[in-house]
Amino acid sequence: MKSYREELFFETRTRRAYLNITPQVEAAVKKSGVREGLVLVNAMHITASVYINDDEQGLLKDYDDFLERLAPQSGTYRHNETGEDNGDAHIKRQLMGREVVVAITDGRLDFGPWEQIFYGEFDGRRRKRVLIKVIGE
Amino acid sequence: MKSYREELFFETRTRRAYLNITPQVEAAVKKSGVREGLVLVNAMHITASVYINDDEQGLLKDYDDFLERLAPQSGTYRHNETGEDNGDAHIKRQLMGREVVVAITDGRLDFGPWEQIFYGEFDGRRRKRVLIKVIGE
Amino acid sequence: MKSYREELFFETRTRRAYLNITPQVEAAVKKSGVREGLVLVNAMHITASVYINDDEQGLLKDYDDFLERLAPQSGTYRHNETGEDNGDAHIKRQLMGREVVVAITDGRLDFGPWEQIFYGEFDGRRRKRVLIKVIGE
Numbered sequence: 001m002k003s004y005r006e007e008l009f010f011e012t013r014t015r016r017a018y019l020n021i022t023p024q025v026e027a028a029v030k031k032s033g034v035r036e037g038l039v040l041v042n043a044m045h046i047t048a049s050v051y052i053n054d055d056e057q058g059l060l061k062d063y064d065d066f067l068e069r070l071a072p073q074s075g076t077y078r079h080n081e082t083g084e085d086n087g088d089a090h091i092k093r094q095l096m097g098r099e100v101v102v103a104i105t106d107g108r109l110d111f112g113p114w115e116q117i118f119y120g121e122f123d124g125r126r127r128k129r130v131l132i133k134v135i136g137e
Numbered sequence: 138m139k140s141y142r143e144e145l146f147f148e149t150r151t152r153r154a155y156l157n158i159t160p161q162v163e164a165a166v167k168k169s170g171v172r173e174g175l176v177l178v179n180a181m182h183i184t185a186s187v188y189i190n191d192d193e194q195g196l197l198k199d200y201d202d203f204l205e206r207l208a209p210q211s212g213t214y215r216h217n218e219t220g221e222d223n224g225d226a227h228i229k230r231q232l233m234g235r236e237v238v239v240a241i242t243d244g245r246l247d248f249g250p251w252e253q254i255f256y257g258e259f260d261g262r263r264r265k266r267v268l269i270k271v272i273g274e
Numbered sequence: 275m276k277s278y279r280e281e282l283f284f285e286t287r288t289r290r291a292y293l294n295i296t297p298q299v300e301a302a303v304k305k306s307g308v309r310e311g312l313v314l315v316n317a318m319h320i321t322a323s324v325y326i327n328d329d330e331q332g333l334l335k336d337y338d339d340f341l342e343r344l345a346p347q348s349g350t351y352r353h354n355e356t357g358e359d360n361g362d363a364h365i366k367r368q369l370m371g372r373e374v375v376v377a378i379t380d381g382r383l384d385f386g387p388w389e390q391i392f393y394g395e396f397d398g399r400r401r402k403r404v405l406i407k408v409i410g411e
């Protein structure tokens with residue numbers, strides 16, 4: 001069994017951002033040399049998500065509006081009594097998920113026609129990390 | 138390490154549907170010959186989910202009501218300005234998730250008493266796919 | 275390829291509870307002898323979650339408030355017409371997720387600075403289980 005590990009780094013200029021990281025994950029899978037296996041891609045921080053959906057600007061705005069409606073940044077959160085201001089971001093991340101697991105077949109991400117891997121940032125403007133872990137043969 | 142790949146196809150008559158696909162996944166695990174490992178089951182389309190919960194008709198209606206309340210099909214979505222009418226389905230799929238990863242032990246799905254794998258369709262009436270990928274030994 | 279399986283048991287005194295199970299998962303990974311691989315941790319019951327976020331008391335209360343707001347325990351659910359009273363718990367569990375998959379690197383959980391694994395119970399006061407499955411080398 002082979003394994004491979006890589007970290008991606010992000011520092012977004014805005015508090016919230018949605019970045020297509022599919023090319024970086026594809027490159028990591030290629031570097032791993034794994035032909036058949038699984039790749040795990042997860043946010044290493046607890047106010048960010050990795051998720052799979054469409055790379056369409058209107059949809060990204062729909063997600064952002066939806067998350068702000070359910071857990072507004074200006075809402076009241078007990079977590080913020082610790083001095084933090086990111087209580088909303090911990091909830092947004094739970095709704096969008098921490099991680100994706102993608103099949104690797106013939107050395108490629110085994111994807112449907114529109115699947116793209118996104119990094120969802122909900123408390124940016126500082127350096128944060130994503131983990132890529134590949135296992136297989 | 139062994140690996141096995143299979144696709145399932147669905148074309149639901151209704152826009153939204155919830156289908157128990159546990160028997161198909163169990164059959165794929167058996168065909169794989171894997172005794173100890175993991176099986177990934179994911180929607181290959183971005184307006185559908187694979188999730189695990191109970192096969193109870195009232196609950197399926199509760200999920201459908203809940204998802205319609207949070208992201209109604211008749212709502213206003215920027216994504217729909219592209220000519221699509223499925224902005225709601227992209228949000229519903231995020232809430233229910235893209236994929237499940239299930240342990241394989243002694244050649245069987247290693248499940249609790251009520252766990253069943255469902256395909257959640259939020260924009261049906263066309264041919265769509267689910268990927269099953271098994272790895273292990 | 276090595277594999278290892280372990281179950282954790284919980285019986286919470288309250289209907290809802292949020293328990294940090296990171297030490298138990300770390301111990302299982304150590305027992306597995308796997309140095310490079312993946313660990314799947316999933317609720318075996320369909321009214322409970324395994325998720326990763328911060329171990330901060332205010333945040334746990336924020337999650338609980340959020341879930342009660344979206345799917346109140348006292349709400350009306352078709353599932354409850356079966357005689358159950360946990361329709362809300364099936365929805366809460368979907369929002370928080372069933373499982374996490376964590377990378378194992380150098381024999382340890384490959385975590386960012388604040389990641390902690392939680393068991394989220396939404397219908398407790400009875401014995402329930404979590405599955406830990408490790409695969410790798």
